[in-house]
Amino acid sequence: MMLENKYIAAIYAGLRAQGLEDQKEELVSSYTNERTTSTRGMTKREALDLIAYLNGDQNNKEDKRSKMIRYIYSLAYQMNMTQITKKKTKVDTERLNALAKRLSPQKKGLQEHTYDELKTLVTLFNKYYKEQLNKGGFYESPNT
Incomplete structure (x- = not known):
């Protein structure tokens, strides 16, 4: 099952906001336990965790x-x-x-x-x- 576009868009927006576009594959890989480097291959939970990190929730x-x-x-x-x-x-x-x-x-x-x-x-x-x-x-x- 492919990840919904709204989550993919939120990940890319977060990557742009943090200036981390170049590190997208490494970040996706780390949040999926190296299962994939594609945002489309992420689960909803993995995507939400990455979005929270990109929005600064992890630092908080x-x-x-x-x-x-x-x-x-x-x-x-x-x-x-x-x-x-x-x-x-x-x-x-x-x-x-x-x-x-x-x-x-x-x-x-x-x-x-x-x-x-x-x-x-x-x-x-x-x-x-x-x-x-x-x-x-x-x-x-x-x-x-």
């Missing part, structure tokens, strides 16, 4: 994803999940990833979560933080 999603990760890091810092290296106190990423794997429905480390998965993970971290605070808070880090 990445910004939001980064903010959610930074927020979880700030919670980890408040929970004393820190270690001192070279006279600097930093979040202990091993402990943070272990907690993320424990709390996450996907059972994976913090950076491995997608934007949509992080929305759930932030909620779970907030709940965990409040529960631990109600149990008596966070004291010394075991590494100090």
Whole structure:
């Protein structure tokens, strides 16, 4: 089944707007997992994902994803999940990833979560933080 013309037109408009006409084949290939380099051979979902990227939605999603990760890091810092290296106190990423794997429905480390998965993970971290605070808070880090 061939992709509808309105999606093809939107892809070309996005390519022109971003100055990426020369990279059309590579972009289509990457969005179709190298199945095709032709916009006509794309599925509707692949075309919509490419259109969203060309319209800047992907950058916005990445910004939001980064903010959610930074927020979880700030919670980890408040929970004393820190270690001192070279006279600097930093979040202990091993402990943070272990907690993320424990709390996450996907059972994976913090950076491995997608934007949509992080929305759930932030909620779970907030709940965990409040529960631990109600149990008596966070004291010394075991590494100090």
